[in-house]
Amino acid sequence: MSAADRRVVITGLGIVSPLGSDLTEFWSALIGGRSGIETLVNLPALDGKVAFGGECRQFAGEIDNFGELEKDLKKSIRKALKMMCRESMMAVAASQHAIVDGGFGATPMEAERSGVVFGSDYMLSPPEDFISAMKKAGIGAGGFEYGKWGTDGLRDMNPLWMLSYLPNMPASHVAIFNDLQGPNNSLTMREASGLMAIREAAQTIARGHADRMIAGATGTRIHSFKTVHATQSEQLANPELPAHEACRPFDLNRSGMVVGEGAGAILLEEYESAKARGAKIYGELLSTGSSAVADANLKGAREVALANAAKAALAASGIDPAQLGHVSAHAMGTRAGDVEEAVALREALGDRVKEVPVVAAKSFFGNLGAGGGVVETVASLLALREGTLFPTLNFSTPDPECPVRASGAADLSAGQSFLKLSVTPQGQAAALVVAKV
Numbered sequence: 001m002s003a004a005d006r007r008v009v010i011t012g013l014g015i016v017s018p019l020g021s022d023l024t025e026f027w028s029a030l031i032g033g034r035s036g037i038e039t040l041v042n043l044p045a046l047d048g049k050v051a052f053g054g055e056c057r058q059f060a061g062e063i064d065n066f067g068e069l070e071k072d073l074k075k076s077i078r079k080a081l082k083m084m085c086r087e088s089m090m091a092v093a094a095s096q097h098a099i100v101d102g103g104f105g106a107t108p109m110e111a112e113r114s115g116v117v118f119g120s121d122y123m124l125s126p127p128e129d130f131i132s133a134m135k136k137a138g139i140g141a142g143g144f145e146y147g148k149w150g151t152d153g154l155r156d157m158n159p160l161w162m163l164s165y166l167p168n169m170p171a172s173h174v175a176i177f178n179d180l181q182g183p184n185n186s187l188t189m190r191e192a193s194g195l196m197a198i199r200e201a202a203q204t205i206a207r208g209h210a211d212r213m214i215a216g217a218t219g220t221r222i223h224s225f226k227t228v229h230a231t232q233s234e235q236l237a238n239p240e241l242p243a244h245e246a247c248r249p250f251d252l253n254r255s256g257m258v259v260g261e262g263a264g265a266i267l268l269e270e271y272e273s274a275k276a277r278g279a280k281i282y283g284e285l286l287s288t289g290s291s292a293v294a295d296a297n298l299k300g301a302r303e304v305a306l307a308n309a310a311k312a313a314l315a316a317s318g319i320d321p322a323q324l325g326h327v328s329a330h331a332m333g334t335r336a337g338d339v340e341e342a343v344a345l346r347e348a349l350g351d352r353v354k355e356v357p358v359v360a361a362k363s364f365f366g367n368l369g370a371g372g373g374v375v376e377t378v379a380s381l382l383a384l385r386e387g388t389l390f391p392t393l394n395f396s397t398p399d400p401e402c403p404v405r406a407s408g409a410a411d412l413s414a415g416q417s418f419l420k421l422s423v424t425p426q427g428q429a430a431a432l433v434v435a436k437v
Contacts, residue, residue: 005206009437011279012102012267013378014067014094014216018054018260018365021065021097027382029364030390035244036365037258043222045239049231052243053222054260054365061089067097068105076177083163084173087123090263090371091170091218092177098214099178102267103279108179115182115210117201118171118265119193119217121370125165126224133157170218174265182210191330192290193217194264194373195422195430199288201268211273216265219369226369227259233425235334245394249331249360250338250406252397257332258366264374266381271437281437282381286417289313289431300427302337306330306344309431310421314348317417317433321352325415326389326407328380330423331360332367341421342402348419357412358404359383363393373422373430383414384436 015021018036019029029036036054045051059065063078077092084092095116099105137153138145163169168186175184183204187193194217201215221230230236235256237246248254274281289312293301314321327349330341346353361376362368368375383389389412396408417435 006208007271008202008205008268008285009271009274010266010282010285010381010434011269011274012098013282013381014097014101014265015262015375015378016056016059016090016094017262017375018056020058021093023101023382027386030379031388033391033393035393037243037246039243040222043224043227046227046231049239050227050236050259051239052246053258054262054368055222056090056261059090059093061086066093068100069096070106073177080173083160084169085123085164087120087218087220087263088164088169088173091118091120091216092173094216094218094263094265095174095214098216098265098267103277109212111179111181113182113211114180114213115184115204116171116175116180116214117185117187117197118174119187119189119197119370120167120170121190121219122188123165123167124223124225125161129158129161174214180214183213189428190370190424190426191367191372192422192424192428192430193219193370194377195288195420195432196290198266198268198285198374198377198432199290199430202285202288205268205270212267212269214265215268216263217370217374218263219371220261221259221367221369222261230259237333247333247363247366248394249329249333249363249392250342250358250399250402250404251395252399254333254335254338256334260366260368262365262368262371262375264371264378266374266378283384283434284437286319286433286435287313287316289316290429292428294427300425302423302427302429303340303343305427305429306341306421306423307347309429310344310348310419313419313431313433319417319433319435321349321356323417324356324419325413325417326357326359326380328376328418328420329358329360330421331362333362339401342404345404354403354405356405357389357407359389359407360392363395373420377420380414380418380420381434384418384434387414389414
């Protein structure tokens with residue numbers, strides 16, 4: 001975004017997280033140091049590999065979980081639940097919370113000037129979706145008979161099955177429920193999805209193609225397939241640790257990532273429009289940055305990508321590192337990932353890296369997949385509003401290889417601005433800079 005572009009502000013927040021879906025409850029848990037990581041109950045533990053995670057236990061996919069809804073909207077969402085997987089449900093709930101928080105609960109947005117950009121992981125159907133159909137094709141009897149799959153097996157599948165798992169469905173549902181006829185897009189960029197959705201939505205408003213946009217992301221690492229995938233491709237926290245102590249970003253004794261689930265959404269709005277209707281403004285999105293870097297073998301260079309994205313966002317924001325209030329780090333709690341991010345922050349902030357507070361919201365709820373970046377952004381927006389930075393849980397022993405000022409106690413000022421970072425294992429990084437208005 002250039003200086004000539006229209007200003008973009010944040011006027012509504014919505015979450016579904018392991019710390020709850022209510023913003024007051026969420027902030028209370030953060031500032032009080034209450035972890036949302038517990039022994040798994042919604043997914044059987046994987047012996048010796050995964051025993052705990054950040055589950056959204058308060059979210060059961062029931063209509064009351066979607067917040068304050070007008071009668072007709074409640075009817076529409078309830079009817080559509082059969083076409084939603086859990087990730088889509090969380091996406092819709094977070095969006096409806098953001099819309100109500102932004103002041104559009106009973107008052108509709110201007111349809112043609114309002115849109116949606118939503119991010120997600122690839123949505124995978126659990127094995128139970130196929131069990132009955134596979135039995136019709138011979139599984140459990142004499143073995144799978146391919147000839148019976150098309151004639152008998154598929155007939156036993158839910159005819160709406162595919163609609164539940166298409167990654168464009170969160171944005172589609174949100175737009176249909178709220179009659180948002182403006183720009184609409186869906187992104188599948190793993191952990192970078194949330195910030196990239198915010199980036200695209202903000203640019204859409206800045207260039208005049210919309211006046212307000214819902215931007216968000218939904219994801220999970222607590223899933224019968226995705227949790228297994230995580231054990232094969234990620235460094236996971238020691239399952240023998242107490243659950244609330246397992247996620248230890250930047251700490252010398254960190255042992256890996258904790259799986260989680262959740263969704264976040266924010267309402268972005270053109271500044272003059274927001275001001276004219278008297279909206280509360282959480283902050284102004286000054287700039288964004290992105291970078292994708294991989295070597296000849298397609299191995300992601302996360303350190304370089306993070307540094308590129310952070311420097312681009314800071315340069316476009318006009319904020320000098322000396323003025324930056326805090327950093328909301330990606331901070332997975334893995335051995336290599338945290339070191340790479342610390343090096344990237346050193347590249348972006350210079351000597352200031354030892355002074356700017358760095359907070360890791362994942363220490364409270366683990367890796368929420370695509371949903372994490374937006375939920376973590378909401379956490380920092382609330383910190384800006386309250387003026388106080390929440391702690392990074394379990395940070396007690398600094399790692400010489402991670403020379404950052406991790407927030408070890410809730411006694412630091414959040415400042416007037418923050419830099420948010422996200423990155424994928426494949427080397428796709430995203431960054432944004434937000435400041436108080």
